[in-house]
Amino acid sequence: MKEQLESLRNEALEQVNSAEDLKSLQDLRVKYLGKKGPITEVLRGMGKLSKEERPVIGQLANEVREAIESAIKDKQEHLELEKIKAQLAEESIDVTLPGRPVQSANHHPLTAVIEEIEDLFIGLGFSIAEGPEVENDYYNFEALNLPKDHPARDMQDSFYITEEILLRTHTSPNQARVMEAHKGKGPVKIICPGKVYRRDTDDATHSHQFMQIEGLYVDKNVRLSDLKGILTVFAKEMFGEDRQIRLRPSYFPFTEPSVEMDISCFHCSGSGCSVCKKTGWIEILGAGMVHPHVLEMSGFDPKVYTGFAFGMGPERIAMLKYGINDIRHFYNNDVRFLKQFKRA
Ligand code: 2U9
Numbered sequence: 592m593k594e595q596l597e598s599l600r601n602e603a604l605e606q607v608n609s610a611e612d613l614k615s616l617q618d619l620r621v622k623y624l625g626k627k628g629p630i631t632e633v634l635r636g637m638g639k640l641s642k643e644e645r646p647v648i649g650q651l652a653n654e655v656r657e658a659i660e661s662a663i664k665d666k667q668e669h670l671e672l673e674k675i676k677a678q679l680a681e682e683s684i685d686v687t688l689p690g691r692p693v694q695s696a697n698h699h700p701l702t703a704v705i706e707e708i709e710d711l712f713i714g715l716g717f718s719i720a721e722g723p724e725v726e727n728d729y730y731n732f733e734a735l736n737l738p739k740d741h742p743a744r745d746m747q748d749s750f751y752i753t754e755e756i757l758l759r760t761h762t763s764p765n766q767a768r769v770m771e772a773h774k775g776k777g778p779v780k781i782i783c784p785g786k787v788y789r790r791d792t793d794d795a796t797h798s799h800q801f802m803q804i805e806g807l808y809v810d811k812n813v814r815l816s817d818l819k820g821i822l823t824v825f826a827k828e829m830f831g832e833d834r835q836i837r838l839r840p841s842y843f844p845f846t847e848p849s850v851e852m853d854i855s856c857f858h859c860s861g862s863g864c865s866v867c868k869k870t871g872w873i874e875i876l877g878a879g880m881v882h883p884h885v886l887e888m889s890g891f892d893p894k895v896y897t898g899f900a901f902g903m904g905p906e907r908i909a910m911l912k913y914g915i916n917d918i919r920h921f922y923n924n925d926v927r928f929l930k931q932f933k934r935a
């Protein structure tokens with residue numbers, strides 16, 4: 592019995608020692624220490640032994656069981672450690688690998704130009720005012736000195752929802768709304784940016800939907816020279832410190848007198864090139880003194896108040912500034928175009 596137990600210990604320890612994984616170790620535990628295992632069997636047969644043999648064999652059987660248990664425990668710890676080490680080696684991260692480039696977004700070039708213009712005018716004391724794109728005939732035309740039969744309406748044909756409701760053809764109706772809300776009391780000093788619509792056929796320089804930025808300053812003693820000063824600051828900030836401006840007489844139903852503003856060519860400084868079509872000057876915007884009748888219709892007394900207004904197309908400004916040759920690029924959302932305008 593003694594020899595049997597000792598050889599059982601040697602056999603079990605050898606097998607535990609050479610176990611290659613946790614599963615075979617578990618099988619060995621069941622085989623040697625389980626209820627149907629050889630040690631349990633020895634302990635169960637103790638009754639058949641003599642009084643003298645019983646404690647000796649009992650002690651030995653316990654020692655063998657403890658030895659096997661402890662060997663299994665040690666081996667289990669060893670195998671678990673090995674498993675973690677293998678896992679760590681397999682899943683290790685090489686922190687020296689270069690990262691994947693992150694795609695950074697940028698503003699749409701039109702948004703960037705509009706925000707640049709807005710910032711400039713905010714710096715000159717103007718506020719931003721936005722209004723509805725679906726307008727009624729009164730604010731879009733009548734309040735701006737374009738009564739129903741006025742020939743200038745032909746140049747601003749729109750998309751009509753009903754006879755009286757249309758998509759606005761300019762941002763001016765919003766200025767009329769703001770003036771009206773001031774109830775005849777100045778100053779009104781606003782910049783109105785936004786989308787406008789015209790029934791035009793799209794080509795490289797026309798679009799049925801485009802952006803406008805208009806400005807309005809109504810107060811006591813506002814003069815054409817104030818308009819000239821503001822526009823000079825604008826031209827220099829947007830197109831370079833050495834820009835000069837010139838005002839040419841023009842006509843708009845809502846301003847009197849009306850002017851068009853040119854800047855000296857930023858490409859050739861006035862000597863004549865393809866950008867300025869050999870004239871030395873580039874047309875930038877339209878402006879004028881608010882027509883007394885327009886002031887009156889929006890609740891301002893033209894004997895007390897005067898005002899200037901101007902309007903420009905941010906697409907045209909952006910096309911000139913960045914050398915873009917087709918207005919449709921702004922609306923096609925081609926990333927190859929859009930990602931060229933990343934600001935530093
Ligand atoms: C009120 C009174 C007067 C706004 C003005 C212009 C001149 C002008 C065009 C330039 C190119 C629009 O983008 S464009 O098509 N605009 O030339 N706009 S004065 O005058 C106003 C506006 C509102 C109450």
